[in-house]
Amino acid sequence: xxxxxxxxxxxxxxxxxxxxxxxxxxxxxxxxxxxxxxxxxxxxxxxxxxxxxxxxxxxxxxxxxxxxxxxxxxxxxxxxxxxxxxxxxxxxxxxxxxxxxxxxxxxxxxxxxxxxxxxxxxxxxxxxxxxxxxxxxxxxxxxxxxxxxxxxxxxxxxxxxxxxxxxxxxxxxxxxxxxxxxxxxxxxxxxxxxxxxxxxxxxxxxxxxxxxxxxxxxxxxxxxxxxxxxxxxxxxxxxxxxxxxxxxxxxx
Numbered sequence: 001x002x003x004x005x006x007x008x009x010x011x012x013x014x015x016x017x018x019x020x021x022x023x024x025x026x027x028x029x030x031x032x033x034x035x036x037x038x039x040x041x042x043x044x045x046x047x048x049x050x051x052x053x054x055x056x057x058x059x060x061x062x063x064x065x066x067x068x069x070x071x072x073x074x075x076x077x078x079x080x081x082x083x084x085x086x087x088x089x090x091x092x093x094x095x096x097x098x099x100x101x102x103x104x105x106x107x108x109x110x111x112x113x114x115x116x117x118x119x120x121x122x123x124x125x126x127x128x129x130x131x132x133x134x135x136x137x138x139x140x141x142x143x144x145x146x147x148x149x150x151x152x153x154x155x156x157x158x159x160x161x162x163x164x165x166x167x168x169x170x171x172x173x174x175x176x177x178x179x180x181x182x183x184x185x186x187x188x189x190x191x192x193x194x195x196x197x198x199x200x201x202x203x204x205x206x207x208x209x210x211x212x213x214x215x216x217x218x219x220x221x222x223x224x225x226x227x228x229x230x231x232x233x234x235x236x237x238x239x240x241x242x243x244x245x246x247x248x249x250x251x252x
Contacts, residue, residue: 006067008244009059013075014117016052019045021082037186067125074116081109103166107149111142132199136192140171140207143188147214148238150181151153151221181218187209206244 022040084096100106119138153167154165169177196203217234
């Protein structure tokens, strides 16, 4: 049956991972926004991290075995994302590289973590085995989130270049990166249509609408787009599938 615990586990673990990554960034790759830099360098955020970690541990301990396995994978991806864990030698000196420093890896690591936490964790907690239709939902979520992260990489282009983080916009340029993301979304929609046509999964207009909104903001984003637009509209699009589902249920 339905339970609130998977959602709470995702919420508190995401709060922990997200804030931990930004705390590390405030020390490794200075945040361009000075207010954000001060916030993630402050003592209260460290206390909040402890609280988030404790609650996450309690909730994870209550999870079924299958959900624990998925959560372990989600946690490993999320935690290692911003931690310097890969040793490199250059000109006789050793430095440590983060997973997100691997060329093009940043967006896909975020997409993998979110897909594991938002799609696969609740499914394995409530219903057990993962079916083909769950795989299609996971595909949509992965592309949906990866598109969002790539556009935030446009916003952070100058900082990523300075710190030699080879994101898609850094490697291809903004225009070609945007075209690549649009193509990725179209390929995902074709895969969805194939599944719908063969009855593997039910046709889902929410996915079509959310993907269309993604393509629109991808085409509209510029290097000069204000940070507030990213926070309100681009990140706001992440709530669109939920809003559409609530609206559909209210109408039907």
